[in-house]
Amino acid sequence: MRIFISALIPLALGGCATNSGIVDLGGDSYVYAKEDAWAYNGNATKVEILKEAAAFCAKQGKRMSVQSSDAKPYMPYSSYAGAEVQFSCK
Numbered sequence: 002m003r004i005f006i007s008a009l010i011p012l013a014l015g016g017c018a019t020n021s022g023i024v025d026l027g028g029d030s031y032v033y034a035k036e037d038a039w040a041y042n043g044n045a046t047k048v049e050i051l052k053e054a055a056a057f058c059a060k061q062g063k064r065m066s067v068q069s070s071d072a073k074p075y076m077p078y079s080s081y082a083g084a085e086v087q088f089s090c091k
Contacts, residue, residue: 019083023057029089030068031057036083043072047084058090066091 058065068087075082
């Protein structure tokens with residue numbers, strides 16, 4: 002029983018969120034994807050990504066320009082809420 006419980010702890014703590022970070026696609030284009038087990042609405046996650054992407058571009062002295070974005074809601078027993086944003090810094 003102890004072994005079973007200790008095996009479940011990392012599973013319970015891990016996998017709560019995935020975060021690609023900002024990935025360079027080349028040609029001054031980037032993508033950022035994030036899922037959050039604690040979020041219900043993917044739009045809130047998308048707003049977080051947009052804020053981080055804008056800060057990333059601002060550090061380069063540029064402004065963020067969104068090329069595409071998508072958000073998905075939390076689906077019980079299926080998937081976490083999440084979002085993906087493709088952007089460039091101009």
